[in-house]
Amino acid sequence: MSDKKPKKRRDFLFTATTAVGAVGAAAVVWPMVDQMNPDASVKALASTEVDISSVQPGNTITVLWRGKPVFIRRRTQEEIDEARSVKMEELIHPEKDEDRAKNPEWLVMIGVCTHLGCVPLNDKGDYNGWFCPCHGSHYDTSGRIRKGPAPWNMEVPKYEFVNANTIKIG
Template identity: 90%
Template sequence: MSEKKPERRDFLFTATYAIGAVGAGAVAWPLIDQMNPDASVKALASTEVDVSNVKPGKTITVLWRGKPVFIRRRTQEEIAEARAVKMEDLIHPEKDEDRVQNPEWLVMLGVCTHLGCVPLNDKGDYDGWFCPCHGSHYDTSGRIRKGPAPWNMEVPKYEFVNANTIKIG
């Protein structure tokens, strides 16, 4: 049995297929790459907030993805009050411990879950937030306590970069 010798034709076929594959990749790459988010969207994906100047009992509001985010440095009394609430008293039962990473800091979207209004801080029947548009009352953990809102205010993904910086998103 004799070995088949490579012919010039075999080389031309292989080279043609390789060049065709590279060409197809070069054509497909811009089409695939254009589906990625642009730099402005990536920039909005997360934000870092310096919280070193926030005193206990005070709230700051920052924008993230075009929505207000409330960052509150809670007092020991507010923490104790939020943790003392019975789950059966809540419209949307959720423990305070599940809503915060550090009990001193509450981070949540500042959007009423009824119709998307921005609630007022330190107002309402539970000394938390009050939405004057339709009368939803939230407690010091951002949980709905009274009114038409069906859910607690949402807690976004966040982490503590260091003792003075919170990264949202």
């Protein structure tokens, strides 16, 4: 005697119904999951390329990225030396200048005060960097908080040099 049960029509119908139900469920769920992906306009804002060929040493340009100002400063050798000579013990949020600037000549950072989100003023303050007039935070030539209520340095976004004249942010 064989232990195998003969295939019945009921088994086939059960398998076919399950398969059709699974395909139907996937067809219903897929659009719901897919609609959670960002649309093309959001993806376009994810990165931006900036032409820096006209920026002279000692000057800063401000560009918008993801709705936030980004400061791109072409630093002079004096500013670089000043930023690198600071002792870590003097900093509220210790961070080396070398870790903040991929190329010492160029400083790229999100231009938002880390205290309450104001936009600091360029070439102001006690450290020749940025000054936030809202609550009195002073940043140095590397965008590090030196004095005032801000708890952290200004954020450095992900960026890369596409070529000698272009920076891609994001």
